[in-house]
Amino acid sequence: MNAPTTPPEPSGRPPRRTPTLEDQAAQFRLLVDHAPALIALFDAHDLSCLFANRQYAQRFGLDEQSILGRSFDDIIGADAAREVQPYIDQVLRDHRSVNYERRLVPPDGEPRWIEVNLVPHLTPDGREVSAAFVLISDITRFREAERAMRESEARLATFMEASVEGLLFHRDGVIADVNPSLCALIGYPLELLIGRRALELVAPDQLEIVRAVMEAGDETRYETAVMHRSGERIPVEFIVRTLWRNGERLRMAVVRDIREQQAALARIHHLAHHDPLTGLLNRATFMERLRERLARGPSQRAALLFIDLDNFKRVNDSLGHLEGDQVLRTVADRLRAGLRGGDLVARFGGDEFVVLLEDVHQRKDVQVVLNALLSVVEVPVQADGRDLSVTPTIGVALYPEHGESPEELLQHADTAMYLAKSAGRATYRFFESAMAETAYADLVLEAELAQALTADEFVLFYQPQVAAQTGQLTGAEALLRWRHPTRGLLSPDAFILVAERHRLMLPLGEWVMHEAARQARLWHERGIAPVPIAVNLSSMQFRLDSFSKSVAQVLKTAGVPGEWLELELTERMLTDEIERLPELLQSLRALGLAISIDDFGTGYTALNQLTRLPLDKLKIDQSFVAGLPDDRPAAAITRAVVQMAKGLGMRVGAEGVRNARQWHLLAEWGCDELQGEVIASAMPAEEFEAWLAARGRSGLPRLDA
Structure with a gap:
């Protein structure tokens, strides 16, 4: 028997109602009106609209009711209808769907790209097309x-x-x-x-x-x-x-x-460590190597030789600097040839050379080298078509007997060299303790320097700086001179080392800044347009913690804005003061002063330092400019330095410009400012004013090539 059935428990919900045709039509309308496409149905015989969703009707400025019964060409326009008629004919003829794309310009005027699908609706027997669906998708973004x-x-x-x-x-x-x-x-x-x-x-x-x-x-x-x-x-x-x-x-x-870049950097690196004229080590690098050698201790003896060429000034004066430079190059080559492989040789500047002999056991080992150097250097040198006799005088200091620091050895070798000169030149002398008496001369010079400050014996000379492109005056560099009561006008080379050694550079450097600022104010009061005056700084000044404050006090005392002064630093200062440098330079620039790197290329500045420091100008050292335009390596490195500085947003100046060819070449490469003999030598303030007045206050016109 079948189990009796029981009615289901009431669920509490109303019974499900079977959807009517009206319900289904409403659902269909809701679906097509919200579909992401334009949909319409057209009669196959007269192409009248039988149905359209809201998007289709609105696209052509109609609604779902007003579009019904309208013909296809009435809705989309006669031109568009003619364009798509071939596709309609293909649907009616072939009884299959057709797909095409076309550009649509709706009433709102914004052109759109559409993809159209024409889908035939066949009669029940499948023999005829009774209508056609149009499905349009906006493909503009694709x-x-x-x-x-x-x-x-x-x-x-x-x-x-x-x-x-x-x-x-x-x-x-x-x-x-x-x-x-x-x-x-x-x-x-x-x-x-x-x-x-x-x-x-x-x-x-x-x-x-x-x-x-x-x-x-x-x-x-x-x-x-x-x-x-x-x-x-x-x-x-x-x-x-x-x-x-x-x-x-x-x-x-x-x-x-980066072959050219590496070659240029290698050249910069070489020039940073070597003398550009002779290719020997420069002073800074030699002292670093000497310091490294002495740091290893006195287990092996060494000898420091200080070499000065006798009467070399007469070669320059009689034959000119070009022949003098050739003599120096020849002497440098001979020094290399007369030394052992492990010995160091450097040009310290001018006609001074320094040699470090390592692993010497006794004096006679050094004497063998000394005699060889005297022999090779004394050989006549060809210059200006004639033989010149160039002789060296050499002073020797032994390590560790005569000193344990680079500075002490150098001082004692220098002292011995001067004693050798007084003994008749073209010879050598070893340092002796009695020679320390010559330090008395240092003390005398130190006292004279201190007195010179109070006696107002120092004076500033000014060398014009002009724009490379126009010749207009852009500034001046202040250069220190000493009107010595008995020795006449002295350049810094005659006293600056003693001043630095005895810390006289601090008051002397401050006097230079005060005097330059005072002169700038005086020129302004006389109606001469104020120009930036560049002042060279010593490393001793720059290392002072209170340096920025002292500069501010100088400006305040003189009553001048910071824009009237420019501070010139050496590359060595940038490396020695690396930790405090950014903050110090920012504080100086906040006072309005411009900051420049002087004699660029004679030291070794890490290039990435230049990108991080607030610097305004880079001045190319005159040793590079001197060889232009014929010295191809000098030309290559000078041009590379100009391009590098320009890339870093700095102005570029060049010192020691001596002729119009150099002027025009530097201007062509993009150099901003020039100074040198071709423009004017350094001169006292009153002569500077006369020079400027003679040329008009706009400065100096460009020279003809």
Whole structure:
């Protein structure tokens, strides 16, 4: 028997109602009015509208009711109807759907791209088309994306063709594309590069570095090297980025040839450590090497030789500086030839040379070298078509007997050299303790310097600085002179070392700033347009913690704005004061003063320091300018320094400009300011005023080449 059935428990909900046709129609209308497409149904015989959703009707300025019964060409316009009629005919003829795209300009005036699907509605027997559905999708954003992609591809192709730097694209390490510049750089045609492993182009010693960057996917820049097809190793900089192209992930490398840059930097580095005229070590580098040697202790003896050429000034005066420079180069070559491989030799400036002999056991070992140097240097030198006899005088200080510091050894060797000169020149002398009496002369000079400050014996000379392009006066450099009561007018070379050794540079340096500021104010009061006056600073001044405050006091006392002064620092100051430098320079610039690097190239400034310091001007040392335009290395490094400074946003000045050819060449390279004999020598303030008045207060016109 079947189990008795029981009625279901009431659920509390009303019984489900079967949807009526009206319900289904409302649901259909709700669906199509909110569909992301324009939908309409047209009669196949007269193309009148049988149905349209809200979006379709509104697109043509109608509504769901007013559009019914309207003809197709009435709705979309006669021109548009003629354009799409072939597609309608194809649907009616072939009984199949047709898809096409066209540009639509609706009443709101904003052009759109649409994709149209015409779908036939067949009679029940399938023999005729009774109506056709129109489904329209707005594809404007896709077309805009495609257009942007095409434009981007075109721009990329143009950029790749035009770029002077190599461009390489690789996909998982396999080269996908390169530009002509890369092909030219490494010597391979395009067809031999596509499909190769990118690492095949990298120099063997750089493979691990480049592979690590590729595997990490880093976006970075670094220096490495690639191999030319000929086997030449080419130093390059890689700038690596990740990008998407046509939907795939690519790695792009900008390959920058840095051979010229490295050569220029090597030249800068060499010039920073070497004398530009002779190629010997310069003073700063020699002292650093000497200090390093002495730090190893006195387990091995050494000898310091101070060499001065006898009567060299007469060579310069009679034959000129060019012949004098050739004599110095010849002497430098002979000194190299007369020394042992491990010995150090440097040019300290002018006609002074210094030699460090290492691992000497007794005096006679040093004497052998001394006699050899006297012999090779005394050989006549060819200059101006004739033989000149150049003789050296040498002073010797032994380590550790005659001193344990570089400064003490140098002082004692210098003292011995002067004693040798007084003994008849062209000879040598070893330092003796009795020679310490010569320090008395230092004490006398020190006392005279101190008295000179109170007796108002110092004076400032001013050398004009002009704009390279126009010749207009842009400023002046203040240069210290001493009107010695018995020795006449002295340049700083005659007393500055003693002043620094005995800390007289502090009051002397402060006097220079006060005098320059006073002169600037005086010129202003006389109606002469104030110009920035450049003042050279000593490292002793610059190291003072209160230096910025003392400068502020100078400006306040003189009653002048900071813009009327410019402070010139040496490269050595930038390296010695590296920790406090940014804050100190900012405080000085806050006072309105301009900051410049003087004699650039004679020291060694880390280039990345220049990018972080608030500097206004870089002055190229006159030793570079002197060789222009014929000295190709000097020209290359000078031009590189100008371009580097310009890239860092600094003005560039050049010292020691002696002729119009140098002027025009420096101006062509972009140098901003010039000073030198071609413009005017340094002169007292009253002569400076007369010089300026004679040329008009606008300054000096450009010289003709």
